[in-house]
Amino acid sequence: MGNSGNILVIDDEVQIRRLLAITLSADGYKISEASTGKEGLALAASLQPTLIILDLGLPDADGLDILKKLREWYEKPIIILSVRNSEEDIIKALDNGANDYLTKPFRTGELLARIRVSIRQSQGIKDNPVLEFGSLTIDIVNHIVRKNKEMIKLTSTEFSLLSLLAKNEGRVLTHQYILKEVWGMGYIEQSQYLRVFIAQLRKKLEDDPARPRMLNTESGIGYRFSYI
Amino acid sequence: MNSFTDNRPDPDELLASLINEEEKSKRGTLKIFFGMCAGVGKTYTMLEAAHAEKIKGSDIIIGYIETHNRKETADLANGFELIPRKISEYKSTSVQEMDLDAIIARKPQIVLVDELAHTNAPGSRHAKRYQDVQEILENGINVYTTLNVQHLESRTETVAQITGILVRESLPDEIFENADEVELVDLTPDELLQRLSEGKVYTPERSRDAKENFFRKGNITALREMALRIVADRVDKQLHDYMLHKRIRGPWKTGMHLLVAVGPSPYSGKLLRWSKNLAYAMGANIQAVYVETLHRLTSREHEQLDKNINLAKQLGIKVRIITNADIVKAIVDFAQKENITHIVVGKPRVRNFLSMLQLGNFVNRLIQYSGNIDVYILGSDRLSKNSFRNRFSIPDFTSHIPQYLITSFLVILSSAIFFFLRDYVGYQVVSFVLLFLVSILSLFYGTGPILLAATLSALTWDYFFIPPQFTLHIEKAEDILMLIMFFIIALLNGILTSRVRRQEKRIRIREERTNALYQLTRELSNATGIEEVSNIAVRYIQKYFNLDCAIFHKNELNQFDDHVTNETKIKFSENELSIAAWVFRHSAKAGKHTDTLPSTEYTFYPLTGNIDNMGVIAVRHVNVFTQGEEQFWEAFISQISGKYEREFLRNVSKTALILNESDKLYKTLFNSISHELRIPVASIMGASDTLISQKYPEETKQKLYSEINISSVRLNRLIENLLNMSRLESGRITLRPNWCDVRDLAHRMSETLRQELLPFKLSVVIPDDMPLVNIDFGLIEQALYNLILNATQNAPAGSRIRLKFFYDNGFLTIQVMDRGQGFPESELSSVFNKFYRGKDAKAGGTGLGLSIVKGFVEAHQGTVTAGNRQNEGAIFTIKIPVSISEMNQFGQLEE
Incomplete structure (x- = not known):
């Protein structure tokens, strides 16, 4: 399958672990399992996995605390896989360093896609001066965006927003994070700016702005740039 | 009357006797030691009976006893616990009364209370001791007491006639009639006189006095006969009750x-x-x-x-x-x-x-x-x-003084005018003018002024007009006759007219009261909520009685709440609040102008509904109510209490309804939902079982895989709905509104429901100038999801489903339209009820989806309605008040 890497699954539900083990190893990954937070931390330290899949409801600790502890030293992607589906929980996890968030029940296809994107992203696309997504190219250094070879005129704010999302391809960025990065700390509550600019970008970049393919809305949470 | 009906006890009487029994079982029992007069040994007998009870092991104490310094009695009383009398100050003398509260607090089995007809000192809680005793009985304590025949209300007059002494302390007959046991303490007149002479009743000098006045043999004999007769009557009645109770055939008195x-x-x-x-x-x-x-x-x-x-x-x-x-x-x-x-x-x-x-x-x-x-x-x-x-109608001299003055002035003025005109009109005509004046006046003024007018005009006419002028002397006989006629006609005229007016006035007052009650009833019937009822009550009482009032209510637990519920300047002391509580407990009025606790400024009336007490209303009377006013007031209060009761019961039934609803939720969980849960689980199990056996071709396997997939999606959807429902039910929905582009909403719908929407044509209509709206994206997304899913389940394949958004004047409107069957008109209002299922609904579905839509929309203070489209199909319209972003012009945002 061409996938390689070592994935650590920290989840107390044996059935989920079994499902993940079957699905992920069929896809070419090597799987290690931990059923508690403590065990998970130990395995993460000793195995140095390529990616961690973390459940939030663990028997011995809150997954969010495990996430924070992992993030003290672990820099590779962490995907949260949890039954907690409130926007609040999701935003909290993303703000504390999770790369992605999936709620149970989940579709394995989607999980695999997210894993792929996360791993690819962690392997250093962000240093690339020119990002390519099919017919779309973004020249980070020269602030030039082309679609189907045609130059697209973007304002500087539009460009900052697009490049932030594109550099984090596949990853959900929360509203607050984007506002802080693009507009600055003072605009953290001004989410309507974000909506307006996303709408503008969609008009300029998407084939059908009403059915965006790249600039995706994660309802109540943020946006995700995806390219499949 | 035939013998058939004779054999049957009157059901009303039977019921009454049963109710009596029941009432009595909760209360303490009352035993009266009844005698013809003082000195027959009632107290002594009572103490003897108490001793007998004590030996049997009863907890028996003395609440109040008067030994009259009789040694035997005092000795007998020594063996009992005695509740000390309560000493209070009244007008700088100290008075001793029975300590009611101490007795109730002590709660013995039996308490001895002497002299039932005693009148308490002013300032006590009750005016009469029998009221104290009633309260003790209500607290489940049995009472032994003493009573003389002359104190019975219905006998006081006869006793006064026999003995010539008016008895002041009297007792309502009811108390005696309802006593559980009456023991006659009898002595022959000779024995009594003997005891009197021996100084066993009074001190020697009082004895002599008493012997000459009250204790004459004739008196004693008459009193004794009366006492014996009363007790005999009582026995008769007890027998009658007993026969009723045991349904014994007998000579029934047919409900007289x-x-x-x-x-x-x-x-x-x-x-x-x-x-x-x-x-x-x-x-x-x-x-x-x-x-x-x-x-x-x-x-x-x-x-x-x-x-x-x-x-x-x-x-x-x-x-x-x-x-x-x-x-x-x-x-x-x-x-x-x-x-x-x-x-x-x-x-x-x-x-x-x-x-x-x-x-x-x-x-x-x-x-x-x-x-x-x-x-x-x-x-x-x-x-x-x-x-x-x-025998005669007494003129009402209480008419106002101005009326007299005006009357006199008018008579004098007219006389003066005609005095100058007398040569032209003649003096006899003047009498008609004055008569006319008196008649006119009687239309406006009371009898007093009319009498004055009649007299004054007669005198004026005589003095100034009838020749010889300026004397009261009259020459002609016909003039004398005319003057007398004048006076009588004036008087009759005046009095009759004022009588008619009085009659009118009375009818008017009646009418006003009837009207007031009607108005009150009408307003009350429209009122909802206890608070509004209170406001109306206060307003009407102010208007028709000119009284400030304070209203107390009971709380949900049927307990008295000592917080005044209406706005009033009246402040109550602790003491007054406890009176209010007393009134609530006993459903009897108390306070000023009543027999109970009269030494306060306010009068407290219970608000008694049909079933239970609702609260208490307190007013500060300016004047005592007259009988008519009292009746009017009672009618007023009863209307108000009735309404309170209805409101109270409505609240209770509302709570019951809510309980019922959640009960229903659980029932449905176990009926419809358990079905809904089992079906997908069954198909997952079946399909996976088959797959494990591995003996089927790839094509079959693919079908089974997709079956498992469909079932799990269905399960997941059900679980989502149940979780959302429980969020709504528990009231834990907190709105987290944020700026939202409705195009995102539409897009999400087409994405998440891609599979379900495949057989349909979805068209989304969003105006170009659609602003950003401030809503909770997640909740509205869920609501739309349920609506569109509903459309895909009800519309025929290939038809068009329309999703339309627009903003107008502060409201975001979202419409979902399909080409399904629509709803029967009769069901339109119940579409959003929990567990509503359309008559021809396909299998599957719990009837929760649309109620969740309603819940989420209402969390936004919005409304959702269902309707039928003109040609065919259903239309759902969500309307939510929203704020919109001013940043709908893209250019504005550039730096």
């Missing part, structure tokens, strides 16, 4: 109902007592009626009437007041309506000339019209001196 007519006569008191005794002897129930006629009562008569009505209440007789110009007709009508079997009236003493003319003889007419009702007519004993005055 006695009606006694009372009036403002001092004689009515006697009539009432006599009737009460008669009713008691007959085993009949009794009520009284007062007929308000056109006859105007003097203040003295008013007072007497109030006294009579109060006496009736004390005797346990209910009084009804009716208004009718014709007493006979009123009494007979009432009697027929109430199935009265016997009417008791007094022989009228006042034979009014007018009433003779108009009404004929009262008694004859009553007998004539009463048909098969028995009529008892009691003769009056003697005419009191007052009644001579009553």
